[in-house]
Structures are given as C-alpha cells and as structure tokens.
Amino acid sequence: MTAQLDASSKKGRGAGVPQWPKGTIGADFAASLVVFLVALPLCVGVAVASGVPAELGIITGVIGGIVVGLLPGSTMQVSGPAAGLTVLVASAVSDHGLGTLGVIVLGAGLMQIVMGIGRIGTWFRAISPSVVTGMLAGIGLVIMLGQLYPVGGLEQPAHTAEKFTGLPGLVAAMFTTPQGQAGLGVAVVTLVILFGWQKMPEKVRGIPAPLVAVVLVSAAAWALSLPLKMTEVGSLLDAINIPAGDAWASAVTPAVIGSMVTFALIASAESLFSAAAVDRMHDGPKTQYNKELLAQGAGNAACGLLGALPMTAVIVRSGANVRAGAKTKASRVLHGVWLLLFVMALPGLLGYIPTAVLAALLIQAGWKLLELNKVVEMIRTNRPEALILVLTAVMIVSTDLLIGTLIGLGAAVIKTAFDVSRLSVKEEEHDDGHLRLEFGGNATFLRLPRLLERLENVPADKSVHLDLSTVRHLDQACHQAVENWVAQRERDNARTEVAMPAGVR
Template sequence: MSTRTERPAPPTLWPDVGASLVVFLVALPLCVGIAVASGVPAELGIVTGVVGGLVVGLLPGSTMQVSGPAAGLTVLVADTVAAHGPHALGVIVLGAGLLQVAMGLLRLGRWFRAISPAVVQGMLAGIGLVLVLGQLYPFAGQDQPGTTAAKFAGLVDLAQAALTTAVGLSGLAVGVLTLVVAWLWKRTPWRAVPGMLVAVVVASAVGVLLPLPRISVGPLTDVVDLVDLSLPNAGVLGAMLTFALVASAESLFSAAAVDRMHSGPRTRYNRELVAQGVGNTVCGVLGALPMTAVIVRSATNVDAGARTRLSRVLHGVWLLVFVVLLPGVLSYVPLAVLAALLVQAGWKLLAPAQVRALARADRAEAAVLVLTAVLIVLTDLLTGTLAGLLAAVVKTAWDMSRLTVTVTAHGEDHHHVAVRGNATFLKLPGLLETLEAVPDSRHVRVDLTGVRHLDQACGQAIDQWAAGRGGVELIHPVSD
C-alpha cells in the first residue's frame, strides 16, 4: 500500500498585493504632507517614497519595514533647508546615506539598540511637539514661522486669524473634520480600510468649495535636481552626520518595534542600516528628502497581512504609477487636511501616555526624557539629543555608584567601618565626610571586602585618610 505525501500549497502573492495597496493609500498623503511641512516641493516626498519601496524594499535587512519620508525628520529638514538652502539638501542626504552604509559595513547597527529608551522617547516627543506646533499654522491658512520661538510668539495672532477670517475658519473646520473622521473610522466595522485615507477623501470633498490653499503636484522631472557636489562646507558636513545618526536611530528603533508585531524573520540590523544608507544615497543623488523606516506604514503593512518584502516593493510601484498617471487628483487636497494628518503623527510621536507611564515607573528616567524634549524645542535636534545622552550617562553612573558606609563602635577604643557597593568619585564627598566623622579611637578597622568597584580617586582618598589618622587597618578584597 503506497502512501501519498501532500505537498504544501505554494505561497500566494495576493496577501502581499492587497497589503501593498493599503500601505500605498496610507503613504501617499503622508509623503506629500511631510514634504510640504519640510518646506520642499510635494513631489520630492513622493520621490523618496518611491525609492523607499523600489530600492530599499528589494534589499535585505528587514522584511516588513516600509521606508519613506518620515515625520520625525520634518523639523530637521526644514531647519536645514532654511540654513543651507534647498540645493544643499541633496548633498547632505547623499553624505548621510554614505555614512549609513559605512556604519552598516562596520557592523555598528547593533549599537543603536544601546541608546537609553528615555532619550529615544524624549527625542520623539521633542520632534512631535515642534511638528504639532508648526502644523497649527496651515490650519488657518498661514505660513509657519521659521523658528520655534517665532511659532510660540505667533500663537495669539494665529488664533485670531483662525477664528476671524474665512480662510482660517474653513481651514480649521476641514482640519478638525479630518481628525474626527480618522478617529471615528477606527471604531467602524470597515476599519480595514485606512482611516487616514477616508479622512482625506471626506475632508477634501467638503473643502472643494471653500477658499483654502491646496497642494500643487506636477511631473517628478520638474523637481528632481541632481546633487551638486560643490556645496560641502563645515555646516553641511555637520548636517550630514546629524541626518545619518537621527535617520539610523529612527529606522532601527522602528525595526525593534515592528519585529514585535509579527512572527516572520527578524531584522538584521547591520544589513538594514546598509539598505537605509543605499536608499538615502539614491535620494541624495536625486535631490529628494531623506528617508527612514517608518513605524506607521510598517505597522500598517503588518496589519494588512503582508508576508514578504513584495508588499513594500509594490507600494513603491503604486506611488510611481499614481504620480505619473493621476497627479492632478492631489490638487483637490487642502493643505489644512495634510496639516491635520501631521498633527496626528506628531501627537503619536509625543505619546503622552508613554511619558506618564515612564514618570510613574522612574522619575529620573522621566527627567531625562523631559530634558531631551525641552532642549530639542528650545535649541535643535542634535543639541537636545546629545544633552539627553549625556544626562542618561550621568544618571547611569550615579545609579552604579551606590555606596553605603556603616560605622560600628566596639567599645571606646575600637571602631569598625564597613564599606559596601561601588566607590566612585561621585560618592567621594560623602565617603570622606563619613570617614572624617569617625570618633577618635586607638584602632579603626576599615573593611573594604564588600566594595565591588574602587576607583582611583576613592582608593587614594582612603589611603591618605588612613595615613594621616594613624591606627587604621585596611582590609582589602582578596584578589582572584
């Protein structure tokens, strides 16, 4: 009697095709909105989305992550364009991409996982706050000021314009409508259709007859500007490094989050860093926006049932087909609708619930988060992030310097001093204060066997105290 072994059915492509269409519908308004908020032509956001799909999507590293222009880089791009001009963007993104490729080849990708979560949350919260603040202006049909201080200073005039002018009232209405529809759609039986897309369609339809500024999208060939290699200077080189570090961190943090959403192959961090670098190199050559792996589109890809990287490649194909065949459709979308989408994205970056949870769990970590976010708002992204990293290092050093010094009297002439923990220079003032307060006695025994780490500063201070006092017996740990 023969047995027949059933072969598994070959995988079907339809789940990936369906997922790619959903991701495309989410990515299209975000690509355009991020470009407009960054102060560059809307078409450049679509170029970056296409490169993210067709180039990064084909490269190894991650299976489910979707790459494209990121809301987290909007503030950085806008500041860079204001400081160096739009023509410098290409060479900056090109340099950042090459740095990412080098970091990936040097296997530095895994080190991005060592950054304090408080600093990461603080960085995202600071970016989210600046993004939300800037996008309030398009609600009222106003151009957002160039600096954060000016944005805060202009809020009173902005509120007046929003409530007293036809453009302001219309923009406020369609912006709020966009947010409400997106929020309500998640609670309907049809939430498989992206709520973001439904909100854009509904709000744009309502705003057809209203006096609102709208998107203008033309052929991609009109905005693609090949990189000018004659521009680099000290400021541009610094911007390259900032773009590379921030884009790499955002991509790899996204990878860690997306890996928890599915049971497929895990991200290979160094290869993913190379893939992101290749994508940014291509975007730089074309003069487009920088890219990262983006959590919103990546989560949408997983939720839509994607199985392979085909879905993210096809989403790039649909973006390209749309902008080539139907660019005029985007001209019906008011800028206030895109601003609403970016306010929503900024609020997600701000993540107030996560900030409150961290504050309840660890106040010191929450302080690092707040410091990072506030400095990003008051200064710039690089300064705030570096200050946050420094604060996290200092906090860690302080936590690791836990030291207890116990003084016990054995009669009037004998005292026992037990030192436990990590004796570092951060604890030196307290250690010396305790030792100098030991009462005068004929014999003092200082037990250091409980010290896990004794740095040079504390070691020298204890030796000098013992030599100056006399009658001190030091008991050191036994060496292995």
C-alpha cells in the same frame, strides 16, 4: 543524497535574492495597496511640512519602497519620508538652501552605510528608552506646533521661537479670516475621522483612516468651494534636484557636515527603533539591524543623488503593512511601484487636497509621537527616567533636535553613572571602643564626597578597621583618598587597619 544536493543548490542560488512564494503574492498584493493608500498623502504632507516641493516626498517614497524594499535587513518594515525628520529638513533648507539638501542626504546615507559595515546598528538598541521617548515627544511637539500654521492659512515660521511668538496672530487668523476659518473646520473634521476611525465596525476599519479622511474632506472642500490653499504637485522628472557645483563645494563646511551627522544619527535611530516595534507585531523573520542600516543608507544615498527628502523606516506604514496581512518584502516593493505609477498617471488628483488636510494628518502623527501613555507610565513608575524624558523633549522644543537629544543622552549617562556608583556603609562599634567601617558597592569619583565625609567623621581617638574588601571597584580617586586618610591617622598616632579589595594594595 541527491535531494539534499538539489535543496542545497537551490538555497545557494537563492542567497541574497528575495524569495516571494507564489502562495503569498495575493496577500502581499493586497497589503501593498493598503500601504500605498496610507503612504501617498503622508509623502506629500511630509514634503509640504518640510518646506520643499511635494514631488520630492513622493520620490523618497518610491525609493524607500523599491530600493530599500529589495535590500536585506527587515521584511515587513516600510521606508519613506518621515514626519520625525520634517524639523531637520526644514532647518537644513532654511540654513543651507534646497540645492544643498541632496548633498546632506547623500552624506548621511554614506555614513549609514559605513555604520552598517562597522556593525554599529545593534548599538542603537542600547540607547536609554527615556531619551528615545523624549526625543520622539519633542519631535511630535514641534511638528504639531508647526502644522497649526497651515491650518490657519499662514506660512510656517522657520524657527521654533518664531512659532511660539506667532501664536496670537495665528489664533486671530483662524477665527477672523475666511481661509483660516475654512482651514480650521476641515482640520477638525479630518482629526475627528482619524482619531475616531477605530470605533467604526471592523469591516469598515480595513480601509485606511488617512485615505478616508483625505478623500472625504477634500471632496467636501471642493464641493463647497472653500477658500483653501491646495497642494501643488507637478512632474517628478522636473522636480529632481540633482546637487550642482556650489552644493558640492559646501559639503566640506563644518555646518553641512554637522547636518549630515545629525541626519544620519536621527534617521538611523528612528529606523532601528521602528524595527524593534515592528518585529513585535509579526511572527516572521526578525530585522537584521546592521543590514537594515546598510539598506537605509543605500536608500538615503539614492535620495541624495536625486535631491529628494531623507528617509527612515516609518512605523505608520510598517504597521499598516503588517495589519494588512503582508507576508514578504513584495508588499513594500509593490507599494513603491504604485506610488510611481499613480503620480505619473494621475498627478492632478493630488491638487484637490487642501494643505490644511495634510497638516491635520501630520498633527495626528505628531500626537502619536508624543506617546502620552508611556510618559504617564514612566512618571508613575520611575521619576528619574521621567525627568530625563521631559528634559530631552523640552530641550528639543527650546533649542533644536540635535542639542536636545545630546543633552538627554548626557543626562542618561550621568544618571547611569550615579546608579552604578552606589556606595554603602556599615558601621559597627565594639565594647572596647574599636570601630569597624565596611564599605560596599562601587567607590568611584562620583561617590568621593560621601566616602570622605564618612572617613573624616571618624574620631581621632578611636582605633579603626576599614574594610573595603567587598567593594567591587575602587577607582584611583577613592584609592588615593583612602591612602591620604590613613597616612594622616598614622601621623596622629591613631591605630588604623585597612582591608583593600582583591588585587589592590
């Protein structure tokens, strides 16, 4: 009895406190170094691709590691700035200015906290897979298109249409200017390393491919004195972008509120979709979706107060964490500590990384978001779902992320409505000329044209038995149509019998 009380007391004292057994600290320490080495170039690359100072990406990575890492929700998932949000951030900065970015991210974080308290987190699991895949594919295409410009030594256009119209000039710059030729060369070498690293011997593959690519290609660029634009990283304290009075005043404008909603929904969806994928990669405790949404909201609120980039859980870092043998949350917290210590002690090293190398990292990230294997499989097995996927991706590329995703969701809802509104018809004609029509399935307004067409084709001189008793759902529109049809036949003195579903008169 005493032992039970002691165990219960220890459990109670540990409630809500991260439990990091001494036996796992070695594995978590090693994993945290791997995640840190993967996260560092990506934090910088996402910030540069978003059109904001590189330091803001690192601040988000530190908060994602330390703040979100300490909170309950997921165990293995690692948060930070994500390639999937670069499109949103670049658009928000272009439309509202860098000073307002913190207000938008703070508002999005508070919305995530409200959604977590309202237990909305689990509802994100109900979104159609075709819409999710299409959304990620659309984001991937936009990222890849945008990052071609830094490779060619040009500034990335703010809008997608300008990115398409600028392609001829970009191609010319890549092959005719020294900076474009050098950028194309280092990007190609970086991509070859990134995509080919899995073919290396198993012992070598333990080193993260992004780290190898960045170190080797950056060293080669420096040794050859290539005419490339380098990454600029300064003091984290100087980069803190606390929202000022004008930014707070814009928080109540419809455009800024719309950006908050978009950030909150996309960041939440990406984090929780990532959680589902990461949970399949390990045998430890699974993600508690609503708590994870609260943790993400707290992290984004902190990022917003400092004017940094928004965060999500990132599958690249999370996967690296699992594969490196992490056991507890300690690995993701420590990776945030290493990010902070590195940038405080050795920020100058980041200045040797060409922006074309970071662009190549993000091009690979965009390619992974495409998930072509899933697209091809869906086209082969389910054409309607594949159509929704393609529609979502195309609309995101041609309009923007929010509109494209909403169109995809709308198409998925319409398809589902038609799928669940299937209406079958069986017809039997007896020797005496009596006709029996039996309807089954769901008689909704979506199937009203089919119902009316069949009823109106019944000859007026035949007696009819209309059997609707097996219909699972008869909505008001179809019910009224049947009543009107019966009334018309009675006026024509045509014999008609109707069997309605149970509970319908």
